[in-house]
Amino acid sequence: MGKFQVISHPLIQHKLSILRRKNTSTKDFRELVNEIAMLMGYEVLRDLPLEDVEIETPITTTVQKQLAGKKLAIVPILRAGIGMVDGLLSLVPAAKVGHIGMYRNEETLQPVEYLVKLPEDIDHRHIFVVDPMLATGGSAVMAIETLKKRGASNIKFVALVAAPEGVKVLQEAHPDIDIYTAALDERLDEKGYIVPGLGDAGDRLFGTK
Numbered sequence: 001m002g003k004f005q006v007i008s009h010p011l012i013q014h015k016l017s018i019l020r021r022k023n024t025s026t027k028d029f030r031e032l033v034n035e036i037a038m039l040m041g042y043e044v045l046r047d048l049p050l051e052d053v054e055i056e057t058p059i060t061t062t063v064q065k066q067l068a069g070k071k072l073a074i075v076p077i078l079r080a081g082i083g084m085v086d087g088l089l090s091l092v093p094a095a096k097v098g099h100i101g102m103y104r105n106e107e108t109l110q111p112v113e114y115l116v117k118l119p120e121d122i123d124h125r126h127i128f129v130v131d132p133m134l135a136t137g138g139s140a141v142m143a144i145e146t147l148k149k150r151g152a153s154n155i156k157f158v159a160l161v162a163a164p165e166g167v168k169v170l171q172e173a174h175p176d177i178d179i180y181t182a183a184l185d186e187r188l189d190e191k192g193y194i195v196p197g198l199g200d201a202g203d204r205l206f207g208t209k
């Protein structure tokens with residue numbers, strides 16, 4: 001079974017509480033999603049491999065560490081996942097970005113895929129799928145299926161808020177992937193919204209409602 005980790009740094013908890021407030025503006029919401037994604041990035045990227053490199057300091061020659069050039073891809077689930085991309089790119093600016101477009105059918109809560117645009121060598125990349133909300137888990141499961149069908153195998157999923165129901169569904173469907181979230185909330189309501197949650201992440205991020 002992959003790792004399940006709640007990244008509960010005090011700065012993340014503080015920013016997440018502001019994000020959850022219903023009166024937080026679209027501008028602040030957008031900035032906070034990016035900031036939290038960046039802070040989570042320190043933990044999510046912890047396993048990046050290092051290699052030795054010989055360097056010269058002003059004093060001497062020494063062998064130190066550098067990133068081993070692992071190929072990375074950040075894959076946001078549209079729309080709301082887009083909000084997390086810049087925060088992670090600020091840590092790994094050379095990462096490629098793929099997009100998977102998906103929305104939930106409001107009646108059935110089943111995800112509907114409408115766009116897949118990925119780096120050509122996605123099967124050789126270490127992939128970080130990002131979406132602020134892991135609710136029923138349907139969107140995450142389908143996005144990861146889409147990636148696996150294209151040969152991807154090294155996948156981590158990063159959410160800001162997760163429901164226990166969604167974590168279970170995702171772990172059962174894809175036991176090999178690591179899941180990171182900034183908060184594990186109580187439950188889903190009858191409309192599939194996370195409680196207490198933060199509402200509709202896409203609408204709040206883009207100001208569409």
Ligand code: PRP
Pocket residue numbers: 077078079080081102103104105109111131132133134135136137138139140166192200201202203
């Ligand atoms: C939201 C969210 C996730 C999905 C999570 O997207 O960004 O992708 O719901 O729900 P699930 O775990 O039950 O699948 P939404 O369908 O609202 O689309 P949008 O981002 O385009 O608004």
Ligand code: URA
Pocket residue numbers: 133135192193194195197198199200201202
């Ligand atoms: N999608 C959202 O944007 N919010 C939820 O609470 C559940 C799914």
